[in-house]
Amino acid sequence: ALNVLLGSRPVSGKDDDKEIKDKTKLRILRLLQEKYGIEEEDFCSAELEIVPAGPARELGLDRSMLLGYGHDDRVCAYAAARALLDAPGIPARTQAALICDKEEIGSYGATGMDSTFLENTVAELLGLCGEYHDLWLRRALENSKMLSADVTALHDPGFASVSSPNNMSKINCGLAITKYTGSRGKGGASDASAEFVYQVRKIFNDAQVLWQSCELGRVDVGGGGTISHYMARYGMDVIDCGVGLFSMHAPWEVAGKLDIYMAYKGYMAFLQSAFD
Secondary structure (H helix, E strand, O other): OOOOOOOOOOOOHHHOOOOOOOHHHHHHHHHHHHHHOOOHHHHHOOOOOOOOOOOOEEEOOOOOEEEEOOHHHHHHHHHHHHHHHHOOOOOOOOOOOOOOEOHHHOOOOOOEOOOOHHHHHHHHHHHOOOOOOHHHHHHHHHOOEEEEOOOEEEOOHHHHHHOOOOOOEOOOOOEEEEOOOEEOOOEOOOOOOHHHHHHHHHHHHHOOOOEEEOOOOOOOOOEEOOOHHHHHOOOOEEEEEEOEEEOOOOOOEEEEHHHHHHHHHHHHHHHHOOOO
């Protein structure tokens, strides 16, 4: 387990009351109240994130990588949000960048992808068009196209026993396209259609986006899941497409600068594309 260090000095001076059982805790609580207005009872309802002390930084003699916490999945979420916000003009089709929560525990809850948030939002948009029909909602979702913007594992020579150099993405070689995820082959996976993979590949090639095709890890050893199967149940085309990482889920993760930029460039090209 990772234990958090908040302090070590007890209260002193006139506060040094022998009846106080935990003087260090008392001092920490006072500091929290003074700095942030947080009382002890507030921890019952607070939603806090404990993160490594220090900002993201460049890594490598060539400064070609970024070291930081939470690249999974802030790196893809930021690239997707920037691609949507930076797109010029008014799009011909409705565009969206949906940034959801709880993916690591199964996408449960009101903020996870297993909720009906997207379905309800699309229904609200259709309702603004006039008379609403459930069939319109089903058709709108089925005819949508989606990139599941999630990170993938890079080939790591330092852990060759669980890595697959012929199938895994490599750092700073471009945006990683994963046709199917899952484990033990395709267990629990969403498998993108060949036609949609071609469409995405063509969009990236036309926009001069560097990309690579990959899997998540060595068969029967590596693997993992994303949110793509939650969207695929509507019948829409969806494929996993994101940035490769070293040390995924570690306190500090490593991503390549080129891969991050290509994610931004690729997501923007996808949003601006017009599907037949």
